[in-house]
Amino acid sequence: MPETIRIVQYGLGPIGAAVARHVVEREGLELVGAVDIDPAKKGKDAGEIIGLGRPLGFPVTGTLSEALERTEAEVALHTTSSYFDLFQSQVIEILEAGLDIVSTAEELSFPWLDHPEAAAAVDAVARRAGKTILGTGVNPGFIMDSLPLFLTAICQRVDHIEVTRVINASTRRGPFQAKIGSGLTVEDFEARMAAGRMGHVGLPESVAMVFDTLGKKLVRYESNVEPVLAAGTVKTEHFEVQPGQVRGLKQVARAYGEEGEFVALTFIAALEAGQDGDTIKISGKPDLEVTLAGTNGDLATVAIAVNAVRRVKAAPPGLVTMRDLPIVTTS
Numbered sequence: 001m002p003e004t005i006r007i008v009q010y011g012l013g014p015i016g017a018a019v020a021r022h023v024v025e026r027e028g029l030e031l032v033g034a035v036d037i038d039p040a041k042k043g044k045d046a047g048e049i050i051g052l053g054r055p056l057g058f059p060v061t062g063t064l065s066e067a068l069e070r071t072e073a074e075v076a077l078h079t080t081s082s083y084f085d086l087f088q089s090q091v092i093e094i095l096e097a098g099l100d101i102v103s104t105a106e107e108l109s110f111p112w113l114d115h116p117e118a119a120a121a122v123d124a125v126a127r128r129a130g131k132t133i134l135g136t137g138v139n140p141g142f143i144m145d146s147l148p149l150f151l152t153a154i155c156q157r158v159d160h161i162e163v164t165r166v167i168n169a170s171t172r173r174g175p176f177q178a179k180i181g182s183g184l185t186v187e188d189f190e191a192r193m194a195a196g197r198m199g200h201v202g203l204p205e206s207v208a209m210v211f212d213t214l215g216k217k218l219v220r221y222e223s224n225v226e227p228v229l230a231a232g233t234v235k236t237e238h239f240e241v242q243p244g245q246v247r248g249l250k251q252v253a254r255a256y257g258e259e260g261e262f263v264a265l266t267f268i269a270a271l272e273a274g275q276d277g278d279t280i281k282i283s284g285k286p287d288l289e290v291t292l293a294g295t296n297g298d299l300a301t302v303a304i305a306v307n308a309v310r311r312v313k314a315a316p317p318g319l320v321t322m323r324d325l326p327i328v329t330t331s
Helices: 014-025 064-070 084-096 116-129 146-154 174-179 186-195 203-213 297-307 309-314
Strands: 005-010 029-035 075-078 100-103 132-135 157-168 220-229 246-257 260-270 277-285 288-293 318-320
Touching: 005 014, 005 064, 005 309, 014 029, 014 075, 014 297, 029 064, 075 084, 075 309, 084 100, 084 116, 100 297, 100 309, 116 132, 116 318, 132 309, 146 157, 146 203, 146 277, 146 288, 186 220, 186 246, 203 220, 203 246, 203 260, 297 309
Parallel strands: 005 029, 005 075, 075 100, 100 132, 132 318, 157 260
Antiparallel strands: 157 277, 220 246, 246 260, 277 288
16 A cells, blocks of 8 residues: 655645545545635635535645644645746745645746746755656646657657647636636737736647657747637626627647747637547657547646656656656556
């Protein structure tokens, strides 16, 4: 029987709460702390806040240090921000407290292209602390990077990689529906995209992991985003979108090596987008096409974060990626 790993959940938004619930369900893992800055959550029983339906016997704390004053832990599951400048101080605090980290922060999944100095700083802290930190998720972390890379194991030659991901956002949480622009006018959508920090985060990280792992030089990277508009009224639990308003987005990234385009990633997330699904096409010797149906992004993100805990705890110190770990599985 493997040892039980004691876990602190750091961040209790919808994904963090779902991650915490899954930890409670899993044999060999024990949720011993929960951290969130929301005053409405602090002091309340963690079981209540994560929607478990029963008390866990310990409160949500506003800081990690408060949580560790009352208990010992080995790993933190970190689910707060996507952006390096917002989460960097958090992960450094966790590492310096002596915990390994599995994070769902997209810009942590392969940060050396866009955030080389920050990545080096986090890696240095992790190595000094003798701890490991991983950024993962369904995408980035799996569908558009580590899974295509794994598929190249049965190729003699790879000429081009194309991944298309379609998400029916009607089935997703409210913050995700907001993140893709649901209910905005086209003008507001374009203004918010120009200001940054709306839409999908992680395509540059997936591209960088693929290029670096396959030994390709990234010569040029292009990305464009366009709104997906509602033809009729679209209603969800969180939004009512009128005809002509935005119901989602289509985001395409193209990355070029010295011989031309090598990677094309298409991300479509929209209300009433149909069935969730992913298609991976590898052109080379042989040509491959793999299609996944029903890839629920929320369930998959929760699963891969929790499933990675044992691999991260066993990994050498430092900032690692999904390509560095043994295959992550449910046990």
